[in-house]
Amino acid sequence: MQILPWHEKKLQYFMGIRQSGRLPHALLMTGPDGTGKYLFALELVRMLVVEGQSSDVRRMEIQSQFDAGTYPDYLEIRPLENKTVISVDQIRGMCGRLALTSHDDLLKVALIEPAESMTHAAANALLKTLEEPSGDALIILISENRGKLPQTIRSRCQSVLFTVPDNETAMLWLNEKIGQDAERYLELAGGAPLQAMNYHQQCLAEYHDQFIAGLSALSAGKIDVVEMAQKWVEYDRTILIDWLMGITRWMVNRKMGLKDTFNAYGKSMNDLKISVDRIDLIKLFHFQEELQRSQIDSDANLNRELFIEKLIITWSDLVLT
Template identity: 35%
Template sequence: MSVAPWHEEHWMRLQSRRERGALPHALLLCGPEGLGKRDFMQRFVRGLLCERPQQGDACGQCRSCLLYAAGTHPDVVNITFGVRKDGVQRGEIVVDQIRDLSSRLSMASQFGGWQIAIIDPADAMNAASANALLKTLEEPSPNTMLILLADAPWRLPQTIRSRTQRIEFHLPAHEQALAWLQSEGVKDPGAALEAAGGNPGLARNWSREGALARRQEVRKDLAALAGGRGETMEVVRRWLDDEPAQRLWFAAQAVADESRLRASAGSGPLSSNLHTEALGDWYLAANRTRDALRGPLRGDLLLLELLASWR
């Protein structure tokens, strides 16, 4: 597995605490999607469970390593979205899952080492499940490690955040991100990094998925709607059928560029008739709509309202 260079500082700090026997009982790994939080977590957990680790990294050959790779290690619990009685996947982590986890962690480790519970995404816990987790955080069992992963840690209650050791992943320096993208074989890494807002992980994934073409299509759609040449419902259907959240990211990005170019050059490529303040409002509305797509509201109505206000 390729190790991201912006992980190194966090990795060294954790390994130093491990060598001193001073690891925290709960970690919160947070930061934007695409920076490799989950890769970092997997590397750390494998090393923690390994019978013959080398400088914190797992050997990959011992019993613990083989069981973990197979997803059957008895001392690892993964909590994520469950399934309702009707077979539909839940959109949140519920209190019964956390109660079951607490009961499991109250028992001794089967291998006599660490017991590790991973909650991902932790910011999907509802209020009841977050409250249920507090007792486990306040009264941890010996040799128990709770690892919470969150793209949006502000959604977690302060009571949870204050009881975990926070490891926050930030966007790396532009030069470091470009060098990493080049090492990953990304074509036109500069354009990919710009599209992803400086996030190298997203830039790599989006480049492989053809997202740069999607970004250009979004800008053409916005320019057409601003000029009265496009059909709003047709654009809504296309966006909803193909990565709507990503398209809204690109739409907000395009409008931010429009506002910036208007301030410096007097006009932008989208030729929007919205005044400067309205452009800022639309940018915020696009981000709110992207967030709302994860909820129960109809995506077509959300997009229709947003694009109608743009036109």
Template identity: 35%
Template sequence: MYPWLRKEWLNLLEVARAGRLGHAWLLLGDEGLGKEQLADALAQRHLCQQHIDDQACGHCHACQLFSKGNHPDLGRIGVEGKSIGIDPVREICRRLGESAQLGRGKVVIIEGAERMTEAAANALLKTLEEPAGDSLILLLASQSSRLLPTILSRCNKHLCPIPPESVTLRWLEEQGISATPSQVRICRGAPLRVRQYLEEGGDAQRRELLSSLCRLPEEPSRLAALASSINGDLERHLQWLQLLLADALKVQAGCPAAQLNMPDLADPVGELARQCSTERLLDAQQGLLAIREHCQPGQLTNPMIHLHQWLCRWL
């Protein structure tokens, strides 16, 4: 178990020991926190044939099948594509209605539950209202606001908080990864996201993309290429752009470089703060928020259109 999740697991285990686990849980928390580990621990405990101290033993036939990913009474829907359609949800609900093959109940894990289409969410709702037998449904989500209120009302909820920077930095160091507090903040504090960001060379990508934006008024012919780059990883790149604008506003307010989210870009940020009025920076921030809203997974919209419009206003 990741160190920042140990307390969360003990809290959930206490609920389970008290017999108050119920049949449906929503595990909330930012992407990159490893909520999947909590879901797996709950699922394995539920399916284990011989608990030790009320936790999964790790040795019985059910635990062995679980560790190999072959447990017949475990269903899982992963995050694939932009949305979760009705067919996989219907199939997993159908399997919940069948008898457990190993006699210890059944478990369903749905990752990225907020990506369910409305039809998929409604298909799940009936199962949440009338769970079959000794079943446990675990939903993982990072944005509860995108789940139907009826889904939220039928689930117990557990929030996984962002760990302190010191915990994240220490864990990364133990993994052989050198990181700075700034890099942790860029990744919104989620340890697994920081690791992925650094391993994939995200720092260099960020500097290149944001520098390209700052140079755009002098190189307007690069607008289409820049929009395509931003769209390549829309969620992450929009967040970088928001941090850039926030830093420019900090500079205008007189904050020193040490207080910036991205002090390694202090020079281009300072130039941006000199070239743009506060009103223009705030307007650009609002534009990014609108793009994020319009381009949520599952919505039928073309992000490139919104990005082109935003960049044209930037020029």
């Protein structure tokens, strides 16, 4: 597995504390999508287990197990197929596995993702293990919304915060992957390189141009809410919120006289710049807060069309009054 360049310092840090015998029993990895939290966790586990072996033969043997996905003391806990939550039975089963003697005295590791999808009962079951940790086990929780986890869980884990890498590092890596479209897609992804890769694979730049053109048409009164909702219903909810967050950040920056840091607007950008001048900054902040709440409650059981219409009505009130 290739180490992502913006992960190198974190990996070195954890290898250092492992060598000094201070590796925590639980890690909570949080941060925006597209920064590589899961890939970091996999590489960290591999390094902790493989590179801790005393002989080359043993390292090669365990590395082959990782490559084949057969390392016996590693398990991942996610919502089961057609489920949206991690159940208490899953967590109890995981805790039971961690309580067993490891194969060949190796580190036992359990990864929970997304950690915020645990039910209340599941979180309580995990808490018991966190309160009485096994000395040869590591539990890794991965979350985009750490605020949805109980404080009792958060307080018993060492926090590992992921942020988007600096633009130069991200661009060097992304250029090697996708070439000339790297800057455009990195902007669309808000600076998250893996999200940019995902957007590129889905060819979303054209959709984003249509999205911005639709906002401009709505601002100019050339399209109504119902027609706009019909166009937006095809967008992924998470992507739609991310794009609205991006454009809102850009508008706030423009209103406050700051440098434009989000320029992925193509031919529709001039229309958006004209509409920004008459927008109330306080309303803009309120819309930003609404989008942030929508990000946190992205799994809420809401009617998709009603959710989209509500966003469009709020946007219309923002730009047309």
